[in-house]
Every structure is written in structure tokens, then in C-alpha cells.
Amino acid sequence: MSKFPERLLAGYQTFMTGRYTAERARYRQLAETGQEPHTLVIACCDSRAAPETIFDCGPGELFVVRNVANLMPPYEPDGNYHSTSAALEFAVQALKIRNILVMGHGRCGGIAASLDPAAKPLSPGDFIGQWISLLKPAAEKIQESSLMTGSERQTAMERISIRNSISNLRTFPCVKILEDKGKLEIHGAWFDISSGELWVMDKDSGDFVRPEVEVA
Numbered sequence: 402m403s404k405f406p407e408r409l410l411a412g413y414q415t416f417m418t419g420r421y422t423a424e425r426a427r428y429r430q431l432a433e434t435g436q437e438p439h440t441l442v443i444a445c446c447d448s449r450a451a452p453e454t455i456f457d458c459g460p461g462e463l464f465v466v467r468n469v470a471n472l473m474p475p476y477e478p479d480g481n482y483h484s485t486s487a488a489l490e491f492a493v494q495a496l497k498i499r500n501i502l503v504m505g506h507g508r509c510g511g512i513a514a515s516l517d518p519a520a521k522p523l524s525p526g527d528f529i530g531q532w533i534s535l536l537k538p539a540a541e542k543i544q545e546s547s548l549m550t551g552s553e554r555q556t557a558m559e560r561i562s563i564r565n566s567i568s569n570l571r572t573f574p575c576v577k578i579l580e581d582k583g584k585l586e587i588h589g590a591w592f593d594i595s596s597g598e599l600w601v602m603d604k605d606s607g608d609f610v611r612p613e614v615e616v617a
């Protein structure tokens with residue numbers, strides 16, 4: 402039998418003696434009553450941008466779905482395997498979630514790939530290529546701009562893709578209906594992994610602004 406990674410076992414030990422001990426009652430209560438998370442987060446798989454860490458959330462608070470480049474595909478009830486749409490459906494219809502956050506981040510490899518027309522498939526299946534083709538119409542327009550530097554294109558695309566995902570969220574009837582009734586709020590945010598800065602999307606303009614937060 403292959404050996405379970407040492408780092409994970411050590412981390413589990415720290416968790417059990419630290420956080421689990423401190424939050425034992427909360428875990429027990431969550432096991433009995435079920436989860437009631439307040440926010441669905443659609444985040445990237447990137448190991449540097451974990452929502453629970455960035456927002457300092459405990460067990461039971463965030464319902465998180467992570468995928469390459471934090472994309473929300475449009476509503477397509479076509480019988481294919483839609484994992485992000487399944488998570489959305491459960492969060493909205495079963496958990497009655499009150500907030501949805503599409504959370505992007507700086508230096509996103511998935512976004513970089515969407516802006517690289519010469520990118521080769523990583524495997525014959527080209528799953529990434531197919532997935533990020535969701536961004537193709539926007540990415541093509543950004544690529545055309547010779548006025549922008551590479552890093553400006555990257556940051557612009559990271560933020561455009563958040564707005565794109567939010568538009569796609571609204572193609573789901575359950576989301577649209579609940580948002581129109583005022584029972585569901587949709588948010589966007591972008592996290593700069595090098596500086597720790599969080600930028601949140603203004604609902605009306607779609608611009609990203611720094612929220613007022615005291616940081617030492």
C-alpha cells in the first residue's frame with residue numbers, strides 16, 4: 402500500500418488537537434442539525450486562493466465549489482456532467498443560500514491559458530481548453546488590444562471573467578427568480594495573492610473597489 406502523505410497526517414494531527422478540540426461543540430451541532438452555510442463561493446482550484454482561509458470562516462459557513470478559473474457556466478440542461486451547476490442547484494434549492502460569491506484571483510493560470518491562443522492541450526482530452534472556451538468571446542477581444550501589457554490583459558480578463566460568470570449565474574431560472582425577489586444576493590470579488598488585497602465588485606458599475614477594512 403502506498404504511504405499516505407506525511408504532511409497531511411501531521412496537519413490532521415494539528416487540526417484534531419487544535420481547531421477540532423476548540424470547535425468540537427460546533428462540529429457536533431453541525432452533524433446533528435445539518436449545514437446552513439450563508440454563502441456559496443465559486444472559487445478557483447488554485448492552492449493559493451482558498452476562500453475559507455481568506456475569509457477566516459469556520460465549519461458550516463461556506464459552501465464552496467472550486468474549478469479551474471472560478472467559472473460559472475451558463476444554464477444548459479442538456480444531460481451532460483455539470484458539476485458546478487449541480488453545486489449551484491443544491492446550494493440554492495436545498496440549502497436556501499442567501500449569497501453567491503464569484504471569487505477570482507491574481508496570477509490565475511486558467512485565465513492565462515484563456516488569453517494564450519497558442520496554448521497546447523495538456524492531454525488528448527483537452528479538458529482545460531474546452532472548459533476555458535467559456536471565456537473565448539471575451540478573451541479574443543482582450544487579446545486584440547495591443548495597447549495593454551500582458552499583465553494588464555491578465556488582470557482585466559480575471560475581472561471580466563467574474564462579471565461573465567455572474568451573467569451566467571442569472572441564466573439559471575432559480576437564481577434569477579430568487580434574486581428578483583430579494584432573497585438572494587450575487588457578489589464578485591478578486592483576491593491579489595501577492596499583496597493579500599481583496600477587491601469587491603460594485604453591483605451597479607461592475608468596477609472592482611477596495612472595501613474599507615482595517616488591516617494592521
Ligand SMILES: [Zn+2]
Binds near residue numbers: 469508
Ligand atoms: Zn486560478
